[in-house]
Amino acid sequence: MAIYFYKVCEPYGCFSNFSPHSIDIQGTYWSTVEHYYQAQKFVGSANEAIIPIIHAAATPEQAAALGRDRTLQVRSDWEQVKTQVMHVAVRQKFLTYPDIQSILIATGDELLVENSPTDYYWGCGCDRTGQNYLGKILMSVRQEIREIAQIGDRALHDYQ
Numbered sequence: 001m002a003i004y005f006y007k008v009c010e011p012y013g014c015f016s017n018f019s020p021h022s023i024d025i026q027g028t029y030w031s032t033v034e035h036y037y038q039a040q041k042f043v044g045s046a047n048e049a050i051i052p053i054i055h056a057a058a059t060p061e062q063a064a065a066l067g068r069d070r071t072l073q074v075r076s077d078w079e080q081v082k083t084q085v086m087h088v089a090v091r092q093k094f095l096t097y098p099d100i101q102s103i104l105i106a107t108g109d110e111l112l113v114e115n116s117p118t119d120y121y122w123g124c125g126c127d128r129t130g131q132n133y134l135g136k137i138l139m140s141v142r143q144e145i146r147e148i149a150q151i152g153d154r155a156l157h158d159y160q
């Protein structure tokens with residue numbers, strides 16, 4: 001059975017990029033994955049000055065609103081790099097917090113779907129035909145964490 005998530009206050013809300021889990025990426029703390037993701041849109045662009053403003057945004061909703069400002073020009077390679085940017089941030093979040101890592105691992109092999117009614121790239125959209133890239137990243141991170149755990153188990157077994 002697929003697991004659908006979207007709002008932070010609903011079941012599996014910790015899978016949302018808006019969940020209150022700060023992440024350290026190369027020595028900089030970002031309040032949420034959403035803050036980091038939205039800021040990366042402007043790295044190397046003419047609008048780089050918006051990055052510290054996104055970084056300081058009080059909420060992920062505010063960070064998203066700033067990053068979606070259509071008057072600002074995003075970096076030219078954004079479409080090519082955005083999925084990898086998101087992957088790095090989501091992986092860091094689930095490697096940092098053991099409690100939500102357990103929730104992710106406990107989903108086993110279930111399909112994870114961001115149930116966004118409007119987003120057909122990161123979510124499934126209102127008719128469930130979306131590409132669900134956030135769900136795909138979460139499933140990929142789930143597998144990466146399982147493999148890291150297996151390596152640890154094997155090393156411990158060999159040591160004993």
Ligand SMILES: Nc1nc(O)c(N)c(N[C@@H]2O[C@H](COP(=O)(O)O)[C@@H](O)[C@H]2O)n1
Nearest residue numbers: 006007016017018034068116119122134
């Ligand atoms: N909780 C939540 N509220 C929204 O309004 C959303 N759109 C999402 N989805 C997330 O939005 C981000 C994509 O932003 P861009 O459209 O690329 O600016 C991404 O984090 C989705 O997971 N979530």
